[in-house]
Amino acid sequence: MTKNILNDEAMPKRWYNILPDLPEKLPPPLNPVTKEPVKPQELEKIFPKSLIKQEVSEDRWIRIPDEVLEVYSYYRPTPLYRARRLEKFLKTKAKIYYKYEGVSPPGSHKPNTAIAQAYYNMKEGVETLTTETGAGQWGSALAFATKLFDLKCKVYMVRSSYEQKPYRRIMMETWGAQVIPSPSNLTESGRKILEKDPKCPGSLGIAISEAVETAVKSENTKYSLGSVLNHVLLHQTIVGLEVKKQFEIIDEKPDIMIGCVGGGSNFAGFCYPFVKDAEKENIKLLAVEPKACPSMTKGIYEYDYGDTAGLTPLLKMYTLGHDFIPPPIHAGGLRYHGCAPSLSLLVKKGVVEARAVGQREVFDAAVLFARTEGILPAPESAHAIRVAIDEALKSKEEERVIAFNLSGHGYFDLKAYDEFLRGSLPDT
Numbered sequence: 001m002t003k004n005i006l007n008d009e010a011m012p013k014r015w016y017n018i019l020p021d022l023p024e025k026l027p028p029p030l031n032p033v034t035k036e037p038v039k040p041q042e043l044e045k046i047f048p049k050s051l052i053k054q055e056v057s058e059d060r061w062i063r064i065p066d067e068v069l070e071v072y073s074y075y076r077p078t079p080l081y082r083a084r085r086l087e088k089f090l091k092t093k094a095k096i097y098y099k100y101e102g103v104s105p106p107g108s109h110k111p112n113t114a115i116a117q118a119y120y121n122m123k124e125g126v127e128t129l130t131t132e133t134g135a136g137q138w139g140s141a142l143a144f145a146t147k148l149f150d151l152k153c154k155v156y157m158v159r160s161s162y163e164q165k166p167y168r169r170i171m172m173e174t175w176g177a178q179v180i181p182s183p184s185n186l187t188e189s190g191r192k193i194l195e196k197d198p199k200c201p202g203s204l205g206i207a208i209s210e211a212v213e214t215a216v217k218s219e220n221t222k223y224s225l226g227s228v229l230n231h232v233l234l235h236q237t238i239v240g241l242e243v244k245k246q247f248e249i250i251d252e253k254p255d256i257m258i259g260c261v262g263g264g265s266n267f268a269g270f271c272y273p274f275v276k277d278a279e280k281e282n283i284k285l286l287a288v289e290p291k292a293c294p295s296m297t298k299g300i301y302e303y304d305y306g307d308t309a310g311l312t313p314l315l316k317m318y319t320l321g322h323d324f325i326p327p328p329i330h331a332g333g334l335r336y337h338g339c340a341p342s343l344s345l346l347v348k349k350g351v352v353e354a355r356a357v358g359q360r361e362v363f364d365a366a367v368l369f370a371r372t373e374g375i376l377p378a379p380e381s382a383h384a385i386r387v388a389i390d391e392a393l394k395s396k397e398e399e400r401v402i403a404f405n406l407s408g409h410g411y412f413d414l415k416a417y418d419e420f421l422r423g424s425l426p427d428t
Contacts, residue, residue, distance in 0.1 A: 027316035108408030110141030113235035132207030135332035136168025138226030143177035159202035160328035209309035227263025236269025264340030296354035330416035
């Protein structure tokens, strides 16, 4: 690790919206009943009007409210580091940089949208937000954000992660959130799953169904999503916009940019600000997913529900099927059956290259990174590290610049590291 490439002026005052710069118009979401394009007002049962407006906006730039910037300033701009010790170990001429989002209070990139969503809901008089969470990074971020804006928070946590990561649950509860293992007996969709499989490990699709159902059936309650939809992805672009400025400060340009993908917010936040000029500047954009849940590399590009019960609009995306339940890998935040529509389109058009990696090779990279750079990465982020190392080894004699998003720390994932170090971690 070397000195942080940081400048207080590096924090942007606007989010970037990729919709105007996509290679073609994004296919519209469809009403799950009529199969007709969803009208914005139909989304008002689950989202506040301000976020619906952002979801459909064709404006390239959207101003960040001052109240949101104030909270961002607690931890932004986040550092960009050069991984010199990792480079030395790999004996590569490639330069490796990583953007470290683990410095936020919840420990990941997720507060970038959680803070914004909590703010907009508060402004419209919403009292409670419901959501799902896989590994707990998103649930932690929303619990943190809702407490800042005096909202209640109910989190349906995928059961396998609920059992694997008790400290994430405790963190959410410390910030005042109610955390429920999913599938649960509290919702109709959860009960249906448990009737078929009482030991179901859960999935993000199931947890989304429970959170959406709760929002629709509860008074003065809205649903908050941590990935996939456009308003979520655009909030995350503050990450990539900072990276652009930080590279300008050191007079460098990335040749390869890498982010992991579950729903897509991590990759999108880091890479979307570079998409428009990627071909002109010869930047390779690599999106990495787990082999256990390979929506981009093994899925089909078609309309599918965003949740298991079919309560959400149909989205045109790469999908493994909304009823697909992935193996309970430790990268719980990547166990989603689909992929953000905008990212799916970019993969379909060849603008972004998708790769899938296995669980043990991911932890092998994570441990190497921890032993050279000192930071214990989240299992999700370690997918990007794996491919960054692979690319650096290919570039042993080339001075290419590789950048990846270290989107969160793994200090609550020690059970996974323990299994890996003891040789009992399965390779799914």
